[in-house]
Amino acid sequence: MIDRSTVFGIIGLGLLGGSYAKGLSENGYQVIGIDLSANAAEYALKQGWCVKAGTDPSLLGECDIVISALYPNSFIEWLKKYQDVLKSGALLSDVTGIKRYVIKEISAFLRKDVEFIAAHPMAGREFKGIEYADSGRFKGANYIVVPTQENTSEAIETAEEIGRILGFSNIVKLSADRHDEMIGYLSQLTHVIAVSLMNANDRTDLAQYSGDSFRDLTRIAFINEDLWPELFVRNKDYLLEEIDAFVNEMICFRNLIETEDYEGMKQRLKQSGVRRKAFTEAEKQR
């Protein structure tokens, strides 16, 4: 488990890796960070978020817990190249937004003396880079631990403890399958919707009239174009299912409007309200 002597390692000092380094160091833990960019490492050192930081993977050799803050494929590639630098007995975790794919890939080649426990901090943002790092924004957010049959209970508890240290409000465990199903609906589908709303037509001529509803709906249309295509593709079974169901429902509602079926629309608006209320209630109970 985690105590004051625990040394954390962070792979990738971007928005999320930087926020982790900041949060862990603010809570009194030693953090060692590496990044391809010497500038990012320098920044983390200057801010006091890392006791050591640089571009050399072997810096992580003394870390008890190593957290990758890389995108899914970069994480897998990094590990293939550099897993030898990890200390025997080290615990490895991540932040990726898709889990079946990452777990399957990694378990195929990971050293037997290193345990991987998958985790997903649901606190992404549209910005990139360590200069946007902010450990305060984990408050109110979900931290999902995604254990497999292979994980020890100690590793699972340690992952949960990391979420608590970083200040996440809601720490839950989900299977990889259930996680990916959930994320396909709550996050990936919503991003595809926001993006498609912006792309369907160029309506920037209407920008001066936009109100709350449009603003809220499209906030996430400003999206990291390097990360998300990978997340979509690696979860495409669930995501395509959600997109198809949503598109069918849109077409259904479209036809109710065309045929002026007031009762049909009213019934659907009611149902939508009832379901939305269930989400509001669940949020209140957190």
Place this chain on the structure above:
Amino acid sequence: MIDRSTVFGIIGLGLLGGSYAKGLSENGYQVIGIDLSANAAEYALKQGWCVKAGTDPSLLGECDIVISALYPNSFIEWLKKYQDVLKSGALLSDVTGIKRYVIKEISAFLRKDVEFIAAHPMAGREFKGIEYADSGRFKGANYIVVPTQENTSEAIETAEEIGRILGFSNIVKLSADRHDEMIGYLSQLTHVIAVSLMNANDRTDLAQYSGDSFRDLTRIAFINEDLWPELFVRNKDYLLEEIDAFVNEMICFRNLIETEDYEGMKQRLKQSGVRRKAFTEAEKQR
């Protein structure tokens, strides 16, 4: 124009009518309100928002400016029945969210000694009833005046003045056609999307995991089921066009995911970000 002796009349003391009565009375104007519900009228009197209020339309006989806060068809029906109670020379305005239909219907039968100037305060909410009235929430919102060729410049200026008195931040003029096109995209399409997202599948089992993006996107899925079907139907030419373009774009993006076309997705995510940024910039300039 409006001065301290101007007497306002409000038809329909619900969420919006109540907010108007509150806002106008707080700014020192006399307001007379009517509603089908004696309770709502009683409430407005008790709060001091109306100097007179009741269920009798003839109460409006002394009003210089009468604003209907009814739904589109109720407004038209009310006017057909009760337009005789209005004072000769009175100015009539409204709050409805569709303009071509309302203007066309009303101009067909309105008394020649009463002028109708259409207006749309873009400050709807998911709640109903005068107990939710709140004049503070017009700050930051758009107030659209929708003049026709028939309107006098005095009526147009008076309508703008009402928006200013009520505290709207952005007061603009649009033709009925342009208004309906704008509202079809920025408001109606977004509501159909939010509702369809809730209705595609019952995903309330995922409620405990929802984050900011889902919450923002579905806030408007809690929607007034008595009002919106009418708005959709009376603007269906523009709305169906927007739905179809959006659905096509969703299907396009779906196919990029299925075929794992990373470059195609990346290009679309970039474009989405650029357009979204234009909206953010326009908002800053208000």
